[in-house]
Amino acid sequence: MLARPQAARSAWRSAQRALLSSTAARRTHPTQPLDPLPPRPDSTPATPPPSHPSAAPNASAGPSASSSAGTTHFGFRDVPEQMKESLVKGVFSSVASSYDVMNDAMSLGIHRLWKDHYVSKLDPHGGLKCLDVAGGTGDIAMRILDHAREKYGDRETSVSMLDINPEMLEEGKKRFAKTMYHNTPQVSFHLGNAEHLEQFADNSFDLYTIAFGIRNCTHPDKVVEEAYRVLKPGGVLSVLEFSNVPNPILSQAYDLWSFNVIPALGHILASDRDSYAYLVESIRRFYKAPEFAEVIRKAGFQVAQNEPWEPLTFGIAAIHTGVKV
Numbered sequence: 001m002l003a004r005p006q007a008a009r010s011a012w013r014s015a016q017r018a019l020l021s022s023t024a025a026r027r028t029h030p031t032q033p034l035d036p037l038p039p040r041p042d043s044t045p046a047t048p049p050p051s052h053p054s055a056a057p058n059a060s061a062g063p064s065a066s067s068s069a070g071t072t073h074f075g076f077r078d079v080p081e082q083m084k085e086s087l088v089k090g091v092f093s094s095v096a097s098s099y100d101v102m103n104d105a106m107s108l109g110i111h112r113l114w115k116d117h118y119v120s121k122l123d124p125h126g127g128l129k130c131l132d133v134a135g136g137t138g139d140i141a142m143r144i145l146d147h148a149r150e151k152y153g154d155r156e157t158s159v160s161m162l163d164i165n166p167e168m169l170e171e172g173k174k175r176f177a178k179t180m181y182h183n184t185p186q187v188s189f190h191l192g193n194a195e196h197l198e199q200f201a202d203n204s205f206d207l208y209t210i211a212f213g214i215r216n217c218t219h220p221d222k223v224v225e226e227a228y229r230v231l232k233p234g235g236v237l238s239v240l241e242f243s244n245v246p247n248p249i250l251s252q253a254y255d256l257w258s259f260n261v262i263p264a265l266g267h268i269l270a271s272d273r274d275s276y277a278y279l280v281e282s283i284r285r286f287y288k289a290p291e292f293a294e295v296i297r298k299a300g301f302q303v304a305q306n307e308p309w310e311p312l313t314f315g316i317a318a319i320h321t322g323v324k325v
């Protein structure tokens with residue numbers, strides 16, 4: 001137990017604010033994680049047509065900007081907005097039990113390096129109240145609690161884990177049931193939509209995390225606004241998500257690999273080419289890093305001027321941070 005959790009908490013906040021004005025260390029890891037996705041309901045080709053906004057490596061605006069009224073993206077397909085939530089739920093219901101194994105197999109474990117770096121950069125400790133949204137099977141929640149305990153002997157930091165999908169949340173519960181956090185106030189599980197966190201009061205969390213979840217949401221801007229509402233003043237929003245590769249040569253290689261090798265791997269390893277094609281599409285349809293930084297800023301967060309996000313592995317993924325002012 002920490003002797004002075006309040007002092008540790010305010011030191012943690014100062015350190016996080018200081019990070020906004022410092023130059024983030026750039027990391028490069030060799031490959032990318034994959035999360036399995038649902039069968040495509042039609043025969044849309046995996047490779048984007050030349051006229052498609054996502055056909056060009058750095059083209060296209062984010063989900064909100066590029067949707068026409070009443071529709072949104074589900075991969076490269078436009079679907080009615082009200083359908084997306086259930087399509088995404090369907091994806092994760094069908095993959096929940098194999099999610100962790102497939103993520104490891106397809107990424108050669110690299111998603112673990114990203115997540116380790118993400119949490120160690122956040123350096124959670126000091127009895128923080130954390131909310132891990134789109135928490136899935138608990139990769140981030142577990143790392144937060146382990147980090148606080150192993151590095152600081154902190155058993156007061158807690159994580160509320162929220163996910164829209166009951167099956168994913170169930171996998172998370174099963175995993176925590178095998179740990180020392182089981183049946184302690186350090187972890188709790190909540191079924192809900194990141195866009196409407198009505199179960200949580202205003203100004204109630206020190207740290208809000210969302211890893212590889214926000215691109216699946218119908219309105220990422222609403223997710224960020226809700227994050228702002230539930231965070232305490234001085235609280236930190238941290239988003240880990242797939243991003244874009246700015247170097248044109250690397251980007252071309254990444255596109256070739258993504259649109260050809262990943263679906264083929266999906267076919268060979270999981271008899272599911274369409275799901276892996278969808279994964280690539282959903283990444284391409286998410287905001288470019290500068291646009292997403294602007295979404296965070298618009299919601300009221302303070303974002304670093306010089307380096308508003310930290311690219312990982314040539315920009316394949318990125319960490320975006322904002323502090324509630």
Ligand SMILES: C[S@@+](CC[C@H](N)C(=O)[O-])C[C@H]1O[C@@H](n2cnc3c(N)ncnc32)[C@H](O)[C@@H]1O
Pocket residue numbers: 035088089092133134135136137138139140162163164165168192193194195210211212213216217218
């Ligand atoms: C790729 S998984 C990531 C899980 C975990 N954060 C990780 O990094 O391993 C995405 C998760 O987002 C959840 N999700 C999708 N849309 C959501 C929404 N609108 N609100 C809350 N969770 C959502 C899915 O159910 C799924 O568990």
